Amino acid sequence: MTDGAVILWFRRDLRLTDNPAVTAAVESGRPVVPLFVLDDGADGLRPLGGASKWWLDKSLRSLDAALRECGSRLLVRRGRSVEVLTKVAREAGAVHAVWGATHEPGAEARDTEVEAALEAQGVSIDHFAGSFLNPPGSVTNGSGEAYRVFTPYWRAARARVGEVRLQPAPGRLASPETWPASEPAETWDLHPVRPDWSTGFDWTPGEAVAEARLEAFLEEGLAGYRRARDLPHEAGSTRLSPHLTWGEIGPRQIWCAAHRAVADGRAGEEAREKLLSEVAWRDFNWTLLAQMPTLPERNHRSAFDRLAVREAPEELEAWRRGRTGYPIVDAGMRQLWVSGWMHNRVRMVAASFLVKHLLIDWREGERWFWDTLVDADPANNALNWQWIAGSGPDASPFHRIFNPVTQGEKFDTQAAYVRRWVPELALLPDGLIHRPWEASPMDLHAADVRLGETYPRPIVDHALARTRALEAAGALRCAA
DNA sequence: TTTTGAGTTGTTCGA
């Protein structure tokens, strides 16, 4: 062993482009040992949901393929990170290790433990900011505190992003003389079997696809983004969210590409700023989670601990399976189950329905999304659920209760979305499809719909449910 | 320190 190796520990930054840990490893001039650890919850972090595991399986293979094109490879090991890292360091004769920071609950404790253990065996550490425009903690108000409201946060954060210079992907990574063993991909157990519920997933994880997706969006989608992003039947979303979740692409790359698109005349500044502000929500949510690690479990506003939530397992199951009797809600929940993703507009409607119409604890919904979304993100999932529930910082006011009929008719005007995901209603006319319970027997017969048989009746009445939710929220103020 | 104004994404009611 002539030259000590450097361990390049990948976590939520599964890319080679603009990854400071990758750059540092390459520039060290040492043999590089790229590593990913499947901790299966052993590190004390929240275990991954099913859809996230599906994604990670493909993303790791993609990263391995990309590394092999650079003359390297990805080691995947299973176990507690501190044990894996110290063992691999010994096997590889490592003298140095690098990684990018992550901020989910438990990550800091894990990294501190790993760092201490590695340093104890003579391995030095460098860590770098993770994949953000502004990493958590870097944007503060006049009194040095973190912002709790998005708009002033983004004003300050936007101004703080200077010139962004991307670090290109390395052409080549130096290999160690002998490679430590890796778990064979067949043993990762990340892809679902018996049953394989992922057959409807229309996604290709990996950095190359993420970059292509970004370019395609700038070409076709950015100019009309502000309008189209709210229409669930249109391909107006970036669909970058799962790539961002695993760091296959970073916000800095989006920033640069979006500025380039405006310079090229492919879109206007307003469209670019809308896109960047959506990206900034992710930064903002991670800032809050880094500061308040209980957000995925505890109400930020403790008054909501007293909300009279209902135990209603059958209604919860109807919501999960897309059988609430409200077409836009059911379409969204079925899109989620089948494809691992749900359109943002419909997420709000479906989440509001669970929390307000059914008065079920938002954590039930948060857990379901965590398990079924390919873009399940510790910060975005927790903060967005708390936002809908009204319990979060800067949250939606409690009296804002989405009307699933109005939302459907407003954003799915031609009902193309409902017809795709709730095909048993497809023959109903546009004017009735978002409210099938108002259809006459003749209309229902003509559309081959039998309410209560081929499609459920509404499990709650909107007006009654709305009143019930307002009363439950009102009780929070009176009872001290 | 005090004060003032603002706050991602909506709905309903009544004129």
Next chain:
DNA sequence: GTCGAACAACTCAAA
């Protein structure tokens, strides 16, 4: 059918 106001107060940012 369209429009504006009310919803119920509270926290946070910034002057």
